[in-house]
Amino acid sequence: MTLRVGIISAAWGAFAHLPAWRAIPGVEVTAICTSREETARAAADRLGIARPFHDFRAMCADPDLDIIDCGTRPVLRREMVLAALANGKHVYNASPHAPDWAAAKEIDRAWRASGRVGIVDAFAQWLPAHRQMKALIEDGYLGRPLGGTCRFNISLFNQPSKRFPYNWFAQGGQGVTAVRNNGSHLVYVLLDLFGPVTALVADDTQILHEWVFDDGDRIVPETTDYANVILKFASGLTLPMQISWSMALHDGWAIDVFGERGRLAATSPTFPTARDCILRGGQLGGGMEPIALPDAFRHGPGIALDWDSEPQPSFPMALSMQAMVVAIHGGLAASPNFARALEIERLQEAIRLSSDERRWISLADIV
Template identity: 30%
Template sequence: MKDIRIGLIGSGYIGKTHAIAYRTHTSVFGGPANPVCVAVADDGDARAVDAARRLDIGKAYGDWRALVADPEVDVVAIATPNSLHREMALAAIAAGKHVYIEKPLALDAPEAREIAAALKGKNLVHMLGYNYLCNPMIGMLKAMIDAGELGEIVHFRGRHNEDYMADPSVPFGWRCSLVLSGSGTIGDMGSHLISMALHLVGPVAAIAGDIQTVIPTRKDANGASRAVENEDQGHAMVRFKGGAMGVFESSRVAQGKKQGLAFEIVGTKGSIEFDQERMNELRLYEAGAPVGRRGFKTLLVDGSCPDFAPFCPAPGHGLGYNDLKVIEVNRLMKAIAEGAPVPVDVHKACEIEDIIDAWLLSAEERRWIDL
């Protein structure tokens, strides 16, 4: 089995998730390739060395360009704030490296398309980190929809609401800045929701959005008041190309929601409900069940769901958040070693960015926008 050597840029929240997943991968999946995180880059030598120690990674780079240039690196994994994605991805692609980029792909759709353009003619694997799509339960749901079990899809309602900025004393950070983050909650969490909707229901034809900055100012690190530059919450109505109607929500000020990606899909033959806070469950209503025996059924993840059995053969012995990244890394290994498709590549990510941009524009102009 071949080693695939990864250079990880960023060692914060999601960077650590990457490091864990690379280490865990092969003991779970046994192949088809072995990811080895050979280097980590962070902002300056001191932080990089600390990251390497904390995450048990061999080499540390204080400058990400050095990591990109390292000939021992096959894949550049980008786990940094959004504003850095474009430059890093372009550099990695130029250096002939596969790219594994955390969502959202870029600050906006034009930036995203620059990255897509750079990939043209290159035989490189490119994958986004939309980890929620890798849930075995979502895999089973996708198969269920594709097989027509729910009939024709007529309605989708989804939200990705959390409360990590609900407290007004949470300081102004990079996520509040247009230059560093682009959009607010819609790029951060709405993008997860959009990826899920596209995955399960298909392309979006039109959108009408609404956004709001609920907490207009926050204190920065120096205690100075700063105007928050992007949205705290957003709503949207959509029409899918397949004909279904949809509702999207995203919020970072939704008191009580912690991992609040949840959605409902109604089809002509049945419905489902999913909540990431109970990620090992799927609620399924089968309209064709006998009279008196119809009701939402709570399925627990088991070996009938793709990618579950390698973790544990026992049904209901659920996965955790970090396991989704392990599955995602397995997708990357399969893409590199076997040419398999990935859940979200840069082109699909551009489609997500288009929807984010249209959501924001339609909110500004108070009108529907066709995609």
């Protein structure tokens, strides 16, 4: 049975999600939705998609769609996800999963009641370097994980451009901050590698108080852009995490962890991709060296993309989407699903409370 997908978003959804869906056998993207009739028709014509929508509620209610792919601002996506679930659709949702903790719990209740498959577009765990890192950890390469560090620092607004489509990140109330956006992508991978976080302490602040454009115009952002968090895992591992979208000459992505027997480090100069995220490791008695990534992690069975395909995000997305399709057909549970997304949002609420109240927060107290 062919699964029919409707995508909400003709921007990132068209650029990265569409080629990923089209790479998966047994899936057809048959609808696209934007906020206006003329842009929806233009997008459908440009992308070769049969059915344009300019009302997400109509798309979500359409009986000829099986999956709704939601890819706009978190504060807008809440209603979209709820409408899709209420109409019996499976949902592929962007990250951050929700605008805040209250909305995350509302989505979770609706998802559990629906019985449908819900997956989050936090695809970094599907990158070859991270998959190999997980395989080595499970095989005992580190021994018992003890400590390390992790970061995701980029430079989005130090030299802002008016053509950049995400200048709305400056607006409060949209469900975005550096730690909610960058940080969520990193924490999805950390939980996949090391299991649940039990407690944390955080400082989430704003360091870049103006975004100054070349013509002298400026934006005064209402969102935070620099977070430092100490994460304590149930396993006993403790990791400091630094997140920013305002680092000049940014140092990118890193998960660098050591254990009783060895050390592993996955790094990327910016948002990690299949091609530029590399893995290095070493064990006692040796040094840190590059670790080869298996061909099995550079390709996906039946997927018409691989680790070197453009656009780069589409390959790991396609792996995540393929797992979703298998789950819809009754196969193994896919990941990261909406249950994992709730835990990420719980952690984000703990970061907010810790930073506001200047204290350690137990995640068990976030209900």
